[in-house]
Amino acid sequence: MTGLGAAAAASAAILLGFFISLTSCDDIVTELRKSGELRKACPKSGNAPQPPSRVFTLQRVTKLRSLMVNETVTRIPPIDAYIIPSQDEHQNEFVEDYDKRLQYISGFSGSYGDAVITNDTAVLWTDSRYHLQADDQIDCHWRLMRENFVGVPTLTQWLHQTYPSGGVLGADPKLVAQYRWDQLSNELRRTNWTLVEVQTNLIDVMWTTGRPPRRNKNVFVLKEKYSGKPWTKKVEEVRGRLRRLHVDAMVVTALDEIAWLLNIRGRDIPSNPFVRSYLLLDMNRVKFYVNQSQLVDNNVFKYFDETRTKTNEIVEVIDYGNICEDLKTWTQTYTKILIPSQCGNNWGASRNITRCIPKEQKRFHHQSPIILLKARKNPVEIRGMQKAHIRDAAAMCKFFAYLDNKFQDGTAITELDVVKIVDEYRFEQEYSLGNSFRTIAAYGPNGALPHYEPTNNTNAKITDKSTLVLDSGGQYLDGTTDVTRTLHFGTPTKEQKEAYTRVLIGQIQLSMLTFPDNLKSSAVDVMARAPLWEAGLDYGHSTSHGVGSFSSVHEAPISVYFDNPLTFPENEKLRPGYFLSNEPGYYGETGFGIRLENVMEVIEKRWLKHKYGRTFLGFKTVTLVPYEPKLIDLSLLSVHQIRWLNNYNDKIRIQVGAELKRLNFTEGFYWMMDRTKHFYGTGNVNKTKSILLLLVLLVSTCSNQLLLI
Known part of the structure; x- marks a missing residue:
């Protein structure tokens, strides 16, 4: 072999070894990613300098585990795992500080994620927008499941793989959309796991000091020169859609839909001009569930009264906390009531709101007709x-x-x-x-x-x-x-x-x-x-x-x-x-x-x-x-x-x-x-x-x- 040929062979061997090492590296990274153990500055032995944004929450996780088996708190038999989503009761993407339960337990401050705590493991799922941020923020006791990567298990797959003998997964029905609840329940049926409602939110039980207060800002009217259409016309359009769907009424749970429908805005949600509220709409009534003290200023009551004088359309203002009891009462007079289902990044009504309508045959799950009306600007x-x-x-x-x-x-x-x-x-x-x-x-x-x-x-x-x-x-x-x-x-x-x-x-x-x-x-x-x-x-x-x-x-x-x-x-x-x-x-x-x-x-x-x-x-x-x-x-x-x-x-x-x-x-x-x-x-x-x-x-x-x- 000539000198040139030997050099070429040596270069080829080095190049081959390089690509083999790359393949080996890739295999190791892939397996660690699948298990959630691919973590920054979390060596198997020794210590490593921690990212400056990392939050250490082991003490909180330990306390949560003790609550999971405390029947006095949960009012149900002990649960083996507990899910903490990033959303609030209205399935908002951005939530006020009071509702940042996921951040409290994990340290992760992104707008999307699910945490699951078992008696020996803490795991966070989030999508590719937040992979690097989550890795920096959650401490080394947590596993990080990077959604969007091939082979990374879903929440239910992970539970089945990690605990094949099964168990009980608990969740707050107020914070989980009915769509998501059905999805989890159906997937868990193929395993030995079951999903149960925990009516007392365990993070709320723990989070007694340093928790920011709820926002209760004044509501104001968005004038027609900005909205382009009176709220009464919008209500007519929605009722027309409901008639075509052969339903008598709908419950509106998404705050942006309520704001659009009534031409009102608020300041309860960070960066979003919404007021925390629910709305029940049928062919004759508009029932608005809200903290009434938020309507006292800015002439909101006067705004609704003026509309009643002109059109006989009445907005009945009712206390926010009465929504569930009223749904139980009013649905007795309805044949079908529309419950918003998932549509894109709108998750629809919560499991709790769905359960407030006692008769399952009266529930009509369908995406809110307001979504497409609101998306198309006048x-x-x-x-x-x-x-x-x-x-x-x-x-x-x-x-x-x-x-x-x-x-x-x-x-x-x-x-x-x-x-x-x-x-x-x-x-x-x-x-x-x-x-x-x-x-x-x-x-x-x-x-x-x-x-x-x-x-x-x-x-x-x-x-x-x-x-x-x-x-x-x-x-x-x-x-x-x-x-x-x-x-x-x-x-x-x-x-x-x-x-x-x-x-x-x-x-x-x-x-x-x-x-x-x-x-x-x-x-x-x-x-x-x-x-x-x-x-x-x-x-x-x-x-x-x-x-x-x-x-x-x-x-x-x-x-x-x-x-x-x-x-x-x-x-x-x-x-x-x-x-x-x-x-x-x-x-x-x-x-x-x-x-x-x-x-x-x-x-x-x-x-x-x-x-x-x-x-x-x-x-x-x-x-x-x-x-x-x-x-x-x-x-x-x-x-x-x-x-x-x-x-x-x-x-x-x-x-x-x-x-x-x-x-x-x-x-x-x-x-x-x-x-x-x-x-x-x-x-x-x-x-x-x-x-x-x-x-x-x-x-x-x-x-x-x-x-x-």
Whole structure:
């Protein structure tokens, strides 16, 4: 063998050994992930420095275990496992501090998750938005089940695998949706486990000190100039849907549906303008269950009385706690009553509300008809959303100009500084009523956590070496906003530019799409993901969620995700008047993150005619905030994508520029003009795949995970 041949053989052997080690590494990581034992800084022996955001809850878990076998507390025989969900009694995604039971027992502060405590194990399930965050926050006594990974068991599968002899799983029926309860019960029937109701919430028994009080803020009326339709018309529409379903009444449990139906808003839920309440609607009555003291101010009673004078439509206000007893009474007069079932991210009525209707044959489980009515915005709401996004964009341009100036001056800036300042700028805007969710400011590695929120323990200083992901939104009387931009204050690396540009291409491709009105919404997801798939990359969250009008920033039924199990045929179509997000991303676990998010309106393209008589639809982007030019690699964009980008910048200059001038935001105006300069280029006709990001991701992820085992 020649020297060259020997060298080649040696190189081949080294390369083969490298890939074998990668395969071995992957197998180990996969098995640890399946068991939930793949944990950061949790070595089998010895100690390791703990993440600054980690919360140690073993003492609380131990106390909970003692309550699980205390029949005096549970009022049932001892249970072997107890489930703690993240939702509250109304199945809200965002819950007030009083209801953060999951965070109390586990330390995990994300908006979605389920914890199960047995006599010897504590396990947390959460989805890919929160895998890294949960790993940082829960201590080493916990196992972490990363949903969305192949092979990771569900809650019921894990119980069966870990305790094949069976047992009793307890849950608070107020906090578990009937849909979820049925799902768990059906899955457990194939095991030796049973699901039982624990009427006394065990976390409430424990959490006696340091618990924040419940919110009880005043309710106010949303004027028709913002809602676009009187509440009486909305009630008529809902009753029409109920008649077509051959039911006599429905119970409304989702707070955004009650707010929309009655044209009222509140402040009981963080970042969501809702009041804690229930509603019983039949063909003659509207019964509103709420803390009546919250209606005393702001003329809410007067508002309902004026309607009664004009239309004879009466809203009967009843104490919040009477809902269950009233359901038992009133359902005796009904043949069928609709109980809301799961629809997208709306989980429907709780197990407890369902059980308040004693006769099972009277229960009609169906998605709430309010969901589709609310999702399709009327002309007044559409105009309001457009105006709100222009004002919001002006605030963002003013903020970005301020931030850029401070950075150039050498002022030290942290993630928490960014959150504080951007919130203040948004609050100053006309019609602003606060955030639509808690602001996400994530620098460098923190940007790899999709829903990272800075704390005093994790607060990172922002430098010119990496990217800053800023995801924020506002609640305005005339609309709800949600925008994400990724910034860089220095010279981006090639890797950062390619990641940013691939995310941008995905966002542009989805924005440019024209499609027939019978296309399933999940099918459009491929447009946003394809540029990342070309490099072997992906992101673990949905590309789109619905956006309400001065309502929930995550509004049912829209969820654009190619692998979404929570969809139904009637919800799988996009309709003119829907508003949804467009938010592809890249998350490199050890380096940086990229996300870009716009809100889009679904519009009808009336000038196009389908061969078979169908309508063509498309999108109109209502978010008008400039991108970061230094992060864009024009050689990766096609000529059509460059044209879209230039047209988008023109809209910003015209619409947001006028608003910045009106408000005399001079620095914001010049910052905006600088970021929206015309792009020149012919585009890349023959795009080539880049595997650089994939190789870096594979090697760095594997090596880092093994170091932490």
